[in-house]
Amino acid sequence: MKGNVIKYERDNIDTDVIIPGQYLKVHDYAELATHAMEGLDPDFHSKVKEGDFILSGKNFGCGSSREHAPIALSHSGIKAVLALSFARIFYRNSVDGAFLLPIEIEEDAYNGISEGDEIDIDVSKNEIKNLTKNKTYKMKPFSEIIGKIIEAGGLFNYKP
Amino acid sequence: MNIVEKILARASGKSQVAPDDVVFAKVDKVMVHDVSGPGVIKVFDKLKNKGVDVSKLWDPTKVWVAEDHFVPSAEKISAENIVKLSNFTKNYGIEKHFKYGMGQYGICHTLSHEEALVMPGDVYVGGDSHTNTTGALGAFACGLGHTDIAYVLLNGQIWFKVPETDYFKLNGKLPDHVMAKDLILKIIGDIGTDGGNYRTMQFGGSGIDEMSVESRLTLCNMTTEAGAKNGIVEADQKVVDYLSSRGATNAKVFRGDDDAQYANVYEYEASEMEPLVAKPFSPENISVVREAPSVDLDKSYIGSCTGAKYEDLEAAAKILKGKTVKIRTEVLPASISIYKRAMENGLLSIFLDAGVTVGPPTCGACCGAHMGVLAKNEICISTTNRNFPGRMGHVESETYLSSPMVAAASAITGKITDPRDL
Numbered sequence: 001m002k003g004n005v006i007k008y009e010r011d012n013i014d015t016d017v018i019i020p021g022q023y024l025k026v027h028d029y030a031e032l033a034t035h036a037m038e039g040l041d042p043d044f045h046s047k048v049k050e051g052d053f054i055l056s057g058k059n060f061g062c063g064s065s066r067e068h069a070p071i072a073l074s075h076s077g078i079k080a081v082l083a084l085s086f087a088r089i090f091y092r093n094s095v096d097g098a099f100l101l102p103i104e105i106e107e108d109a110y111n112g113i114s115e116g117d118e119i120d121i122d123v124s125k126n127e128i129k130n131l132t133k134n135k136t137y138k139m140k141p142f143s144e145i146i147g148k149i150i151e152a153g154g155l156f157n158y159k160p
Numbered sequence: 161m162n163i164v165e166k167i168l169a170r171a172s173g174k175s176q177v178a179p180d181d182v183v184f185a186k187v188d189k190v191m192v193h194d195v196s197g198p199g200v201i202k203v204f205d206k207l208k209n210k211g212v213d214v215s216k217l218w219d220p221t222k223v224w225v226a227e228d229h230f231v232p233s234a235e236k237i238s239a240e241n242i243v244k245l246s247n248f249t250k251n252y253g254i255e256k257h258f259k260y261g262m263g264q265y266g267i268c269h270t271l272s273h274e275e276a277l278v279m280p281g282d283v284y285v286g287g288d289s290h291t292n293t294t295g296a297l298g299a300f301a302c303g304l305g306h307t308d309i310a311y312v313l314l315n316g317q318i319w320f321k322v323p324e325t326d327y328f329k330l331n332g333k334l335p336d337h338v339m340a341k342d343l344i345l346k347i348i349g350d351i352g353t354d355g356g357n358y359r360t361m362q363f364g365g366s367g368i369d370e371m372s373v374e375s376r377l378t379l380c381n382m383t384t385e386a387g388a389k390n391g392i393v394e395a396d397q398k399v400v401d402y403l404s405s406r407g408a409t410n411a412k413v414f415r416g417d418d419d420a421q422y423a424n425v426y427e428y429e430a431s432e433m434e435p436l437v438a439k440p441f442s443p444e445n446i447s448v449v450r451e452a453p454s455v456d457l458d459k460s461y462i463g464s465c466t467g468a469k470y471e472d473l474e475a476a477a478k479i480l481k482g483k484t485v486k487i488r489t490e491v492l493p494a495s496i497s498i499y500k501r502a503m504e505n506g507l508l509s510i511f512l513d514a515g516v517t518v519g520p521p522t523c524g525a526c527c528g529a530h531m532g533v534l535a536k537n538e539i540c541i542s543t544t545n546r547n548f549p550g551r552m553g554h555v556e557s558e559t560y561l562s563s564p565m566v567a568a569a570s571a572i573t574g575k576i577t578d579p580r581d582l
Contacts (some may be wrong), residue, residue, distance in 0.1 A: 012353055012442065016548040020555075021527035023231050024195045025237045039550045059354035062387055063546060064527070065289035067199055081531045087387050088358050089289060093305035097203075145182045145319060145499035155311050156207065160184055160319070 001123075002131070003079060006044070007115040013040065014063035015090065018113075019072045021064075032068055033075035053121070054112055054151035057083065060102075061090020065158050067097060071087040074099035079140075080121060082128070084110055095146055098154030103128075109137035123150075162420035163324050163394050164360045167300040171283045179423070184317045188282040188299075188581040192309060193226040193268045194238070195252065197245045197285025200313065201308030207310070217252050218316035224256035225249050226268035229523040231260040234530040261456045266495025266521040269293040269465035272301075273377060274497045276408035280395030285312055292384045295374035297403065298395025301347050301500055303384065320471040323389045325360040326351075327422040330367030332430035339475060340375035341467065341543070341563035343428065344382040345436045349446030350426070356388030362422070363393050367430045373402040374471040376476040378438055381466045382545050385443040435578050437541070438561040441549050452576040458538040460485070460571035461552070462564055463492035463519075464526040467543020470498045474528045476543075477507040479568035479579050480514040490532055492519040516571070529554050541570045 017039030019032060026032055026100035037111060054060075054073065060083035070093050073081065080101035081094070094102045103121065109128055113119060117132040121139070128137045142150060152158040161169060165177050170383070172183035192200055204214045217223065225245060230238035249257040256277070258265040264275065268286060270293040271277065278284045279296030285291065291303035304318070312318050328347060334340070348355070361383040369374065376393045383391030393399075394415040403411040435449040447453075462468060462476050473493060493499040493509050499521065502508050511518050524531030526544040534553030536542055540560070542552065547559035560576060569577040 014546075014548045016528070016551050020550050021529050024527065024529065025198075027198050027241075028466055038550075039555055050308065059357065059387065062353055063289065063548060065287070065291075065303045065305055066195070067307065085354065085357070087354070088389055089303060089305060093307065096311070097305065097307035143321070145181075145321070155307060155319075156212065 001079060001121045002118065003053050004049065005053050005055045005113055005115060005117045005119055006078065007113065008040070008054065008056045010012050011057035014064055015061055015066050015069040016063055018061065018069040019066065024066060024068060028070055029075045031036045032072040036076045045076070048076045048078065049074060051079055052077055053112070053119065054078055054081045054125035056081065057110065058085045060086050062087035066090040067093045070094040070099040082109065096155035101150065104140035106138060109139070112137060162362065162416035162422065163298065163392055163414065164300055164325055164362070164390065165322060167281055167283060168223055168320060168322055170281070181190055181322045182319060183322060184319050185283050186317050188222065189266050189278050189284040190223045190309065191226065191227050191272065191286035191288070191291065193288060194231065194241050196306055196309060197225060197228045197248060198241045200287065200310045201244055201248055203310035214314065217313050218256070220253045223254045223313065224258070224479060225254055226258050226271055227260045227265055228267045228521070229527065230529055231522055232520065241534040245500050252478060260437050264496045266498070267465045267523060269381065270494035270498070273297060273373070273497050273510055274406065275401045276406035279403070279408065279411050280414035284289045285309065285318065287476065289384045291383055292388060292391045293377050293381040293465055294374060295380040295390050295392035295508050297399055298393065300390055300392065302390045321358070323358060323360045325362050325422040326356065326424045326426065327362050327364060329365035329425060329427045330363065330430055331365055331427060332367050333370045334367060334430045334433055337565055338433045338435060338563060339563040340371065340378040342433055342436045345438050345443070345446055345561065346380045346428070346433065347426070348382065348386050348443050348534055351386055352386060353442060353444045354387045356383055356386035359388055361386060361388045361391045363391070368393060369396065372471060373398055374469045377469065380467060382443070435563060435566050437566065437576060438547055440547050440558040440560065443546060449576060449578040451561070452560070454575060455539050457541055457570055457574050457576065459487055459534065460489040460567045461525060461532065461540055461542040461544065462567050463490065463494070464523065464544040465494055466545040467564050467567070468492055468494040468498070470501050472543060473498065473502050473507050476564040476568040477510040479565055479582065480516065480571070481510050483514055483572045485515045485571040485572050487571055489571040490519055491516050491518045492524065493521055495521050525552055527551070540557050541567050541576060543567050
């Protein structure tokens with residue numbers, strides 16, 4: 001899975017900035033996408049391309065349980081969020097709804113990957129290649145259940 | 161096993177579970193509201209297009225529906241969501257739909273306890289992050305997204321990783337003018353907004369035994385702000401009496417085993433607690449009220465599932481009695497039952513005489529939706545639970561989180577004020 005990185009070098013990006021509360025009443029996925037990251041980065045919509053990744057710090061997606069958050073990112077074209085850690089509901093919503101991959105990374109990837117870098121994520125090897133800088137980092141492997149739900153294509157396709 | 165392990169073992173048909181086990185737990189109660197409900201309907205529509213049978217719920221008697229985030233409807237999308245929700249409950253035979261303008265209604269988490277909808281030992285999931293609130297009744301209460309709630313509505317179960325449990329022990333009774341809100345802000349300040357991530361936060365000790373059920377609800381409510389999977393207090397006789405007074409006579413005392421294990425134990429001395437605020441822009445950004453910045457406030461907001469239960473209004477009224485507010489102040493009781501009790505016991509007169517506007521139950525401005533959101537550069541003190549950028553309105557507005565007593569004292573002075581200093 002190849003794409004370019006949009007980097008937010010900060011911790012605790014909450015779902016209120018990913019998709020502000022006034023849009024909670026909206027359930028049209030394409031419209032939600034037009035407001036993605038509005039609370040933090042008004043330029044997000046103009047810079048995001050299909051297949052891009054977000055890179056950020058600790059506790060990504062904290063706060064409200066709104067599934068609008070992974071939906072808005074996914075329908076903006078984001079295929080994966082790479083972060084030092086995730087808040088539990090955002091993580092779970094991303095996987096169970098099959099919206100995007102939440103990938104936990106270590107400090108080396110967080111510090112080593114810059115805005116705009118092209119990376120290649122290989123989930124089967126738990127590896128992230130930085131094609132721009134010719135470096136390789138480890139991603140934390142998915143737990144067994146998460147791996148299986150991702151492989152199935154979301155919770156509704158998963159057979160326990 | 162501790163109380164959460166006992167609940168999850170029972171619900172998954174196992175004799176024993178331990179942290180990190182993955183279980184499919186049978187769910188006892190489910191809640192959706194006017195945001196997660198339409199989200200679930202959207203998931204159902206997608207499933208239907210893929211040929212999945214969504215014609216029947218697993219058990220409509222275990223589901224209840226609240227109208228809280230966008231009522232009263234300020235514009236047509238919100239109004240249409242309420243219509244969608246009403247059609248949904250009608251089509252699926254859900255009888256417990258608490259409708260705005262038709263008797264009892266209010267914030268979903270408030271209804272869970274006011275209407276005694278959840279029992280000790282239950283697995284209760286809701287389409288809202290503050291579902292954690294109801295853990296104060298001794299239930300495993302956990303917030304989920306739309307896909308997961310749709311899955312529960314159709315299958316009656318959902319997967320959980322059994323969480324590790326941290327035990328927060330309060331020794332002694334909180335001093336006057338210090339509320340449960342101050343304790344939970346203190347804890348979040350100590351462990352951070354990811355300090356409880358994926359974990360259970362359990363509260364106990366002599367100070368919790370002393371505490372009212374409503375105060376315990378405040379503690380469990382804001383475990384969400386520490387990222388916790390759930391918050392919980394073992395159900396004692398107080399919980400049983402509380403539920404019984406609201407018509408649920410089948411509630412029983414429910415505790416963990418004597419040899420329950422906890423990952424970490426944190427101890428707090430009640431006598432050392434003081435009124436606190438969380439400064440912008442994080443619930444972990446804690447300051448003692450007496451050392452808080454001397455900002456000119458524009459507004460005081462006493463509302464939400466966190467800070468507008470009956471006890472919260474009573475505490476605010478005690479401070480506001482005979483005084484006049486200096487800044488725009490709103491009180492929004494969290495349910496009609498609370499509103500009515502506040503009226504019968506004279507609290508509403510105290511608020512109105514002080515110049516406060518009393519509004520209907522709604523999540524409203526707490527989540528920046530409507531009904532009193534903040535303008536650019538406005539500063540608010542609020543009994544709510546989050547103060548991220550833009551949470552209560554403009555992205556350049558600021559919110560300080562506090563107890564109802566601090567919000568009331570600050571309403572009188574226009575500055576962040578310790579109620580002991582009035």
